[in-house]
Amino acid sequence: QKEVEQNSGPLSVPEGAIASLNCTYSDRVSQSFFWYRQYSGKSPELIMSIYSNGDKEDGRFTAQLNKASQYVSLLIRDSQPSDSATYLCAVLTGGGNKLTFGTGTQLKVEL
């Protein structure tokens, strides 16, 4: 079982729709979770961090965490073509020093 799993996509959504990106993780003691956005040919850019169960909102982005189900998600409201990128889920594991990344989900927002 992979430590951090994401559907590679591509996930296609129409402009203005809600994009839902999902991530599951295997380490039950993980406490810190991050979403990064990576445009083609660029480095990852931090979008959101979440540490507690529930929802955390920042502008058009909402991160959701359910530790019991070992599940974290990212919702993007009013999706724009500029949101088209690969979204990486990252989980802090290994005693707190190691950030483990999923393979990423490619999002395509279509006009």
Next chain:
Amino acid sequence: ETGVTQTPRHLVMGMTNKKSLKCEQHLGHNAMYWYKQSAKKPLELMFVYSLEERVENNSVPSRFSPECPNSSHLFLHLHTLQPEDSALYLCASSQVPGDEQFFGPGTRLTVL
């Protein structure tokens, strides 16, 4: 700009060459990281430094040798690399290990 810079941005080297990658952070952070990103694979953590001490070495071959002379600078010395080492090498920093990490633009390495 994230406050983390990397040089060079692109590097082509032969298998017998020796080269170094440089990373500098202007964020006042105490932890720095090297990652490798290959096509179709997740980001792989290579090394973690906290206050210039190596705290994580993720089973990386000895042909990769890190150096952290101070909390703002991180190097990755390369020697006798293999073609499969061709990848994007990313540097990141955080206030402390486990905190939010900010990435530099990366060095695209090609080993011939």
